[in-house]
Amino acid sequence: MTTSSFRDVEQLSAYLDGQLSGAEKARLEARLKSDPALAALLDDLRQAQALLRRAPHRRAPHNFTLTPKMAGIRPPVPRVVPALSWASAVAMLLFVCTFSYGLIGQLGISAAPRLAASEHYGIGGGPAMAATMAPAATQAPIFPAAATQQPLGTQSADTAVQQLTNGTELPTATPEVSTMKAFVETPTLETRAVQSPGVALRPRSELVHPWPYLWLGLAVVLVLAALIVRWSSRRSFLRKHKSG
Amino acid sequence: MDEPTLIRDAQRGDLEAFNRLVLAYQDQVYNTALRILNDEDLAADAAQEAFLSAFRALNSYRGGSFRAWLLRTVTNACYDELRRKRRRPTTPLEPETEDGEEVESPRWLADPNLSPEQRLDQEELEHAIQHCLENLPTEFRAVVVLADIQGLDYSEVSIAVKKPLGTIKSRLARARLRLRECLQSFRELLPSAFRLEEESSL
Numbered sequence: 001m002t003t004s005s006f007r008d009v010e011q012l013s014a015y016l017d018g019q020l021s022g023a024e025k026a027r028l029e030a031r032l033k034s035d036p037a038l039a040a041l042l043d044d045l046r047q048a049q050a051l052l053r054r055a056p057h058r059r060a061p062h063n064f065t066l067t068p069k070m071a072g073i074r075p076p077v078p079r080v081v082p083a084l085s086w087a088s089a090v091a092m093l094l095f096v097c098t099f100s101y102g103l104i105g106q107l108g109i110s111a112a113p114r115l116a117a118s119e120h121y122g123i124g125g126g127p128a129m130a131a132t133m134a135p136a137a138t139q140a141p142i143f144p145a146a147a148t149q150q151p152l153g154t155q156s157a158d159t160a161v162q163q164l165t166n167g168t169e170l171p172t173a174t175p176e177v178s179t180m181k182a183f184v185e186t187p188t189l190e191t192r193a194v195q196s197p198g199v200a201l202r203p204r205s206e207l208v209h210p211w212p213y214l215w216l217g218l219a220v221v222l223v224l225a226a227l228i229v230r231w232s233s234r235r236s237f238l239r240k241h242k243s244g
Numbered sequence: 245m246d247e248p249t250l251i252r253d254a255q256r257g258d259l260e261a262f263n264r265l266v267l268a269y270q271d272q273v274y275n276t277a278l279r280i281l282n283d284e285d286l287a288a289d290a291a292q293e294a295f296l297s298a299f300r301a302l303n304s305y306r307g308g309s310f311r312a313w314l315l316r317t318v319t320n321a322c323y324d325e326l327r328r329k330r331r332r333p334t335t336p337l338e339p340e341t342e343d344g345e346e347v348e349s350p351r352w353l354a355d356p357n358l359s360p361e362q363r364l365d366q367e368e369l370e371h372a373i374q375h376c377l378e379n380l381p382t383e384f385r386a387v388v389v390l391a392d393i394q395g396l397d398y399s400e401v402s403i404a405v406k407k408p409l410g411t412i413k414s415r416l417a418r419a420r421l422r423l424r425e426c427l428q429s430f431r432e433l434l435p436s437a438f439r440l441e442e443e444s445s446l
Contacts, residue, residue: 009420012417017398044428045424048423052393056366057271060288061284062288064288070296073259
């Protein structure tokens with residue numbers, strides 16, 4: 001050993017493992033025949049290697065297999081019903097539609113009478129307007145004293161003076177003006193029905209569409225179906241990995 | 245199913261395929277950890293950690309010896325454990341005699357299927373080897389465990405410890421030289437089978 005260098009030890013170690021080339025191996029074998037110290041070192045190294053190879057081989061104390069939880073694997077989304085992967089998006093859309101409809105409905109209540117009025121009374125000069133105005137023109141005057149009088153512009157100054165001296169008030173408005181005032185005030189369904197008997201008005205309950213309820217129901221069904229499929233697939237996934 | 249198919253399936257996330265690979269290699273991985281760490285519990289922890297790391301990094305495996313690739317993960321786990329141990333040294337949980345002295349060859353390591361004589365030989369041998377391995381620097385220990393105990397060739401050891409072949413050759417020679425000197429001090433305690441081999445080789 002004293003005459004052997006570390007280079008020799010490296011050569012001997014590689015020789016034991018069959019890692020030397022043909023020429024290196026031949027050269028080393030020639031040296032081994034002529035150098036007993038080198039041959040003894042080779043024997044020592046061989047013994048050490050043989051001893052290590054005989055080291056008891058232990059069995060693993062338990063299985064090191066991984067569980068889905070350890071591996072951080074989540075159950076796969078079921079591919080049997082691919083449409084359900086969009087269930088949450090569709091459900092959300094339906095919910096938004098439902099509530100948007102409801103919101104618009106709420107806002108529309110205040111605007112509805114005017115819209116209904118324009119529809120039913122024909123603001124802007126339609127036949128309905130004429131029909132409404134006609135009875136107003138022929139109805140009994142609000143101010144009986146002025147009912148038979150001539151139009152204000154044609155009244156003579158004498159008549160006016162006479163009326164003042166008799167204590168009779170001058171009319172402040174014509175019957176047409178009074179009718180217009182009454183029209184501008186927001187009419188209720190009942191007054192509208194009375195004012196325009198020829199137009200049939202539907203009750204408010206009939207104006208509400210059933211669609212929002214359908215959308216809401218469909219959204220709930222979709223969400224429930226997605227949850228059930230996901231739960232059952234997770235259960236079968238866990239059962240499979242537990243048994244495996 | 246053959247190994248490449250199992251590896252391919254495991255790379256696609258098939259845990260069942262990976263677990264079949266675990267069952268095929270777990271003894272080898274555990275033994276490697278046990279020889280490097282010389283502690284059963286730490287070795288089991290390192291083996292489990294190695295398989296977990298291997299599963300997570302499976303897509304980085306690009307072919308070649310899967311065994312070498314897997315043993316690299318356990319070698320790394322052992323290096324981490326040894327570093328941790330160095331930072332926070334603990335008292336080994338080894339059995340002691342009634343006088344409080346450490347038992348030379350712990351019987352709790354014994355294989356129950358062996359005869360008492362064989363068991364004694366095994367224990368003596370294991371103790372001698374483990375003692376000598378522990379006196380080696382960590383990087384030498386890993387190389388000699390992989391090459392001489394696990395039977396990996398130079399290229400596989402090179403993959404497992406991420407060092408070039410020249411380094412493996414050099415470390416292995418140094419490790420064997422040191423082990424030879426250490427094991428000579430156990431000559432009287434070595435198993436009779438080894439002594440016979442020794443005599444026949446002379």
